[in-house]
Amino acid sequence: MSNTSKLISDVHARRDRFTALEPLENKYLAEYIWMGGGQLDYRSKTRVIDGNTPAEPDHLPEWNFDGSSTGQAEGKDSEVLIKPRAVFRDPFRCGRNVLVLCDCYKPDGQPLPGNTRAIAADLLGRKSELKPWFGFEQEYVLLDPATNWPYGWPNQAFLGPQGPYYCGVGAGSAIGRDVADAHLAACLYAGIQCTGLNLEVLPSQLEFQVCAEGIAAADQMHAARYILLRIGEEFGVRAGFDPKPLKDWNGSGLHTNYSTVATRAEGGYQVILEYIAKLGKRHFDHIAVYGEGNDRRLSGLHETAPIDKFSFGVANRGASIRIPRSTEKANRGYLEDRRPAANGDPYIISSMIFRTTCLE
Numbered sequence: 001m002s003n004t005s006k007l008i009s010d011v012h013a014r015r016d017r018f019t020a021l022e023p024l025e026n027k028y029l030a031e032y033i034w035m036g037g038g039q040l041d042y043r044s045k046t047r048v049i050d051g052n053t054p055a056e057p058d059h060l061p062e063w064n065f066d067g068s069s070t071g072q073a074e075g076k077d078s079e080v081l082i083k084p085r086a087v088f089r090d091p092f093r094c095g096r097n098v099l100v101l102c103d104c105y106k107p108d109g110q111p112l113p114g115n116t117r118a119i120a121a122d123l124l125g126r127k128s129e130l131k132p133w134f135g136f137e138q139e140y141v142l143l144d145p146a147t148n149w150p151y152g153w154p155n156q157a158f159l160g161p162q163g164p165y166y167c168g169v170g171a172g173s174a175i176g177r178d179v180a181d182a183h184l185a186a187c188l189y190a191g192i193q194c195t196g197l198n199l200e201v202l203p204s205q206l207e208f209q210v211c212a213e214g215i216a217a218a219d220q221m222h223a224a225r226y227i228l229l230r231i232g233e234e235f236g237v238r239a240g241f242d243p244k245p246l247k248d249w250n251g252s253g254l255h256t257n258y259s260t261v262a263t264r265a266e267g268g269y270q271v272i273l274e275y276i277a278k279l280g281k282r283h284f285d286h287i288a289v290y291g292e293g294n295d296r297r298l299s300g301l302h303e304t305a306p307i308d309k310f311s312f313g314v315a316n317r318g319a320s321i322r323i324p325r326s327t328e329k330a331n332r333g334y335l336e337d338r339r340p341a342a343n344g345d346p347y348i349i350s351s352m353i354f355r356t357t358c359l360e
């Protein structure tokens with residue numbers, strides 16, 4: 001164990017002694033989470049609340065914060081309202097405590113311009129009987145916060161070429177497994193529907209997956225990212241979501257698997273082909289909202305399709321849309337949109353796919 005990690009674990013041991021103390025009275029801590037004015041700008045603060053922990057967000061109080069400190073309001077009228085939208089068990093404080101995912105509103109009750117959840121909730125609620133499922137595959141790269149260089153790499157130098165790292169095993173090939181394991185355990189404790197994790201093609205690049213129905217999928221993805229950033233505090237690393245952190249190496253995506261009752265039913269393969277035809281017609285509208293800097297990633301190389309050309313294919317990882325072999329065989333199932341970048345907004349991506357395929 002290095003001196004730094006020894007120091008961190010000593011500090012955590014001291015902190016844990018105190019956070020393990022249960023309050024005498026009937027109180028719990030709610031960590032309110034919202035998106036600030038920057039890109040992937042997760043913020044949170046703590047509220048002590050009397051009573052029993054509620055299971056539903058509607059039973060938690062609305063709150064506010066100083067929007068002039070997050071780039072979301074002017075100093076003279078700085079209050080931004082936050083409304084609880086999803087509640088998770090808190091894997092850091094444990095016990096009765098919760099994480100509360102919120103979205104942001106102006107004092108007059110209108111959603112803040114950056115509130116993409118309000119738009120997604122509207123679109124995904126329009127034909128909820130279609131039960132859209134979204135399976136997000138979140139790739140990220142662990143970074144040393146002091147240098148922004150990939151965690152575990154030699155100082156400002158490159159490791160050996162791509163090859164042994166994807167699902168790699170053993171010291172030197174597998175970097176960050178302890179972080180990914182801790183993150184998965186924390187997400188499952190919180191109640192997030194994670195389906196797995198793997199080490200990725202770039203050393204110190206990792207992936208986890210979340211699959212859920214409707215707006216819950218994007219809510220859980222945002223909560224899972226928040227938990228990942230918090231886990232990073234414990235390990236002294238930062239998860240980076242840039243779509244192409246290093247030239248000539250695989251980038252990071254947010255591949256989005258998608259199905260509805262119609263594609264999952266007998267003969268759903270035909271419906272999938274109809275959905276793909278619609279997605280092809282709106283290719284550039286989707287690309288425009290699939291993440292900043294995605295043009296650096298969608299080059300046509302490194303398991304991507306070129307950004308300016310829509311394509312699809314069975315089992316084709318170099319296409320915009322992949323149809324899994326199992327879906328073709330069963331004549332029903334799901335499609336995978338491989339275009340979204342790792343820094344894309346799950347609210348926008350899921351509601352855009354649903355709008356194009358089912359609401360037009």
Ligand code: MG
Nearest residue numbers: 137139200207
């Ligand atoms: Mg992957």
